Amino acid sequence: MKAGHWGDDPEVLRDSSDNGVIRVRRLEELGVPATTAYRRCGPGGPWTRLLPGIVLLSNAPPTRPQQVAAALLYGGPEAILTGAEACRTLGLRNVPEKCTLVHLLVPHGRRLHNYDYVHVERTHRMPKVLNRRGLPVSEPTRAVLDGCRRMTELRPVRALLTEAVQRSFTTYERLIQELEVGSRRGSAVPRLVLAEMAGGAESVAELDAVRLWKRSGLPEPQWNKPLFSRSGAYLGKPDAWFEQVGLAWEIDSLAFHAGAEGFARTLSRNARYAAAGVLVLPTLPARLRTDPEEVIAELKGAYAAAAALPAPAVRSVA
Known part of the structure; x- marks a missing residue:
């Protein structure tokens, strides 16, 4: 032209x-x-x-995709998305809306600075790049931890890390490895959450359950271990399994168990438990925070009731 x-x-x-x-x-x-x-x-x-x-x-006013496109043009051909915006692009849901910065990774030799809503991080460790909706995005483990390093509150970090593991975007082991070799800046909160997850908890609700169990004085259960009958039939994967007495503690969220399909799935699971002689204590996640003392009392009562019953013929798999 x-x-x-x-x-x-x-x-x-x-x-x-x-x-x-x-x-x-x-x-x-x-x-x-x-x-x-x-x-x-x-x-x-x-x-x-x-x-x-x-x-x-x-x-x-620019749309979010236009802001992201502008940030990548600003970053240049080697720039990739990481952090909160990368997590959204990858499909993770538990990214706080207030995380509005577009976090870019660029090779360390670049001379590029933060500007307005763009945060530029120069790094010697450029991660594997994925293409999502035409955008260059960091692989999930790095993206998730880069996002968590910029959060200062425990709960959103718990939500994002546990979702990433629960939905198989990454694993606990890969997160630990990345945390050890990556930047120490902002790592205190994700490090604390990963320490909480070390016992096997896979969701924010389960981390809340762990904290209540610690206050109950009861023996430590197995967390998220598959349960089978003596004949090898699969029974379920209780959030907490008190093998000493045969008690399964299930944190039943409305999101997972609501609707005809979810309700049928829950009834089928509970029927398998009952047939095997397993006592089940179901708890809504919200009650772990709104009624902690009552939940602890219910947990102790269920434990005592299970202890008074014959031991069920079941086994857990580590």
């Missing part, structure tokens, strides 16, 4: 952009002088300057 003729077909500019986001350098290649591009980003102009050298071909 010849200089000065770009205005005759503005769609050419949009076709050369990423969702309406484009470098000023690319605009110059298309015949738009840099002075013209920045002037059109001025008050009342039709375009918007998002980041240094990056323009949105609209004066409407």
